[in-house]
Amino acid sequence: MSENHLKASEPKSFSETIIVSDQDILARFAGNNDENFKTIEERFPVRILVRGEKVTVQGPDNDVVETVYHYMEELLKVAKKGHQILAADVRYGMDMISIEGRVDLTSLYNDVICTTNRGKPVRPKTAGQKLYIEAMRTHDIVFAIGPAGTGKTYLAVCHAVSLLKAGAISRIVLVRPAVEAGESLGYLPGDLREKVEPYVRPLYDAFYDLFSPERFLRYVDKNVIEIAPLAYMRGRTLNDSFIILDEAQNTTPEQMKMFLTRLGFGSKAVVTGDITQIDLPSGKKSGLIEVRDILEGIEGIAFLELTNKDVVRHEIVQRVVKAYEEYEQRRQQP
The missing domain is CATH 3.30.1370.10 (K Homology domain, type 1)
Incomplete structure (x- = not known):
């Protein structure tokens, strides 16, 4: 050859x-x-x-x-x-x-949002997360809807901490519906914080990343950071606050309306949830699903949808989310 x-x-x-x-x-x-x-x-x-x-x-x-x-x-x-x-x-x-x-x-x-307790800068990891951060900076109420691992809660906490450090707000209020306890927390042992802690643990984890545990607990003791079950928000008006309603898919339409009308002067709110993981009793409609039909298009309110492309946990989480989405699509096909 x-x-x-x-x-x-x-x-x-x-x-x-x-x-x-x-x-x-x-x-x-x-x-x-x-x-x-x-x-x-x-x-x-x-x-x-x-x-x-x-x-x-x-x-x-x-x-x-x-x-x-x-x-x-x-x-x-x-x-x-x-x-x-x-x-x-x-x-x-x-x-x-x-x-x-x-x-x-x-x-x-x-785009650096804030720094962790160890000095590591926190940034949006995806284009969807960047849009989410920009929405929180420019709107009074932001709804972030998406699967686990997309940074909905963590980025809301980071933005709240950046505003607190800048003096733009005087406190951060963490709210979660205690669905597993039926919103009836009185029978649980301990004071209010001890009753609520199991339901806001993911929010605690985010704060421990941004503050030392000692500083975080000092803020909690001084009410600079407040933890409250959704049921305890009725009748309150919150001024100069950043309010985070987490796991909002487990609110009823009545609870969602009650929460949104708590905002006072100088306050902002972020509502996060995953509408594919609703734990409400059968027959009860999720307030997070209904609220978009009611409020979309109103000035000062933004709706953000994060997807499996925005998952920033272990790569396998991205695959799991995608597999479930494809499964749901197959189920809905005639």
Whole structure:
């Protein structure tokens, strides 16, 4: 067989090279043990080779190589700004490229909501989360509806803490319907806080990430952070407060109306819930489902829908959410 025939039969390979001269930037770009590059290789039919300051993308399809190359340029912009890139962020960016043909990670990394107790910046991780944050900044009442793991509660707490630190509000009020206790908490042992704690534990977890436990409990003792079951909100007016109603899918329409009319001067409210996980007794309608038909389009009120694309927990959670959504769609088909 001739040498020319051998060359003609070899599969074609295309490549693009990125130069990264700073080793710290390269470390953030590649991730721990080149995890970010491996994540890209798992999704696309390419190889990513690192030789000194050269990062080369190789593959048999020129279009795919170009797509990965331009995406890696976007990741490099983020790394050059000093941000640590995680594999979960890389996966999200690839999802967006598959769905929308493009992704803008830089705008997400530049939007810092607040910092954790350990000094780590908290940012929106997805485009949906960014819209959610922007809605909280520009509206008095925000409804965030979506599955578990989309950051509905955590981001609301982060935004509330940022407003508290800036002096824009004087307190944060955490509200949850105690469905499991039938809103009848009197028979439970302990004071009000001890009765309610089991139902607001996810909110506590978010605060412990942002404050030291001692500081958080000091705020609770001084009523700067207040925890209240939904049933105890009746008859109150809350001024200069940020109010979070969590698990709102478990409110009745009457309870939802009662909650929304508690807002006083200088207050904002965020209502979060997952309408696929309603625990109300059979025959009772969810106030979170009904409220959209009543309030959508009213100035100062925003409705945000987060989806499985906005799940930022373990990657398996994203798959679980998607599988359940597909199952529900199949059930509804005739």
